[in-house]
Amino acid sequence: MGCKCINKEEEESKNELLGKEPNIENEEYQVDNKYLEQKEGNFGLENQNIDSQVQYNRENNENYEEEQQEEELKQNNNDNYKINEEKNTKYSEYPEKMLILINKIREDPVSYADIIEDSIQNIIEEQDKDDETKTRIIYKRKVKVALNRGELAFKEAADELRNMNSMHPLELKNDICIPLPEDEDEIKDSSYLREQVRVLRENTNIDVFFKDLIKVPEVSALLMIVDDSGKNPGKKRHAVLNKDFKYIGISSKFIGKTFIAYFAFSK
Secondary structure, three states, rough: OOOOOHHHHHHHHHHHHHHHOOOHHHHHHHHHHHHHHHHHHHHHHHHHHHHHHHHHHHHHHHHHHHHHHHHHHHHHHHHHHHHHHHHHHHHHHHHHHHHHHHHHHOOOOOHHHHHHEEEEEEEEEEOOOOOOEEEEEEEEEEEEEEEOOHHHHHHHHHHHHHHHOOOOOOOOOOOHHOOOOHHHHHHHOOHHHHHHHHHHHOOOOOEEEEOOOOOHHHHHHHHHHHOOOOOOOHHHHHHHHHOOOOEEEEEEEEEEOOEEEEEEEOO
């Protein structure tokens, strides 16, 4: 019995004629495909992990930035609080100093008239930053304060004091001290002061009140007497030098970067 042998070349030729696929090593091919699919799957999974890690990092960075901003804000608030505390400690004697100055003026208005006239030398003119065609009148000594009429107002105030008699001193009275605002927005809000005075008037006899923004007592007292403001000129001077008033309330404080003082007078 004979054995019919077909070599590899003949088999491939036969398969080509019959349209059959070449007889490759199927198991090895399948293993290779599975390996490729696994790699592709792993690659996709790796991409998902990368995306998740990126998103996680981004969220962490955002949270970190928010935390940093909050910490910076807290630190700034703490620093500002410390600065204000130091300022308020430094200017804590403002009410007492103002009381002494006001009473000296009331006691000897004629002598203070000379001080007012001597202070005219501190009046200067400078260019208006908003309008180059105009000049501004400035009182410049320790602080810088805008004036309305300048030298003329100083001379009128001095003349008025020279015609005055000595007056009794005012007494500092705590129950007519106007409460201070909590923030700088309230300082600029005129309704805040009116409302506080309205509440005080229900229990006290406040007559005249006003606010002042000058932290240097000597300059504050001087410009109160000169009272060269655009609104109600003379109101402050007539309150300080009113012989019928017996009491004064003074409250002052740094709020933010602004110094504020409230004055109230009663009989």
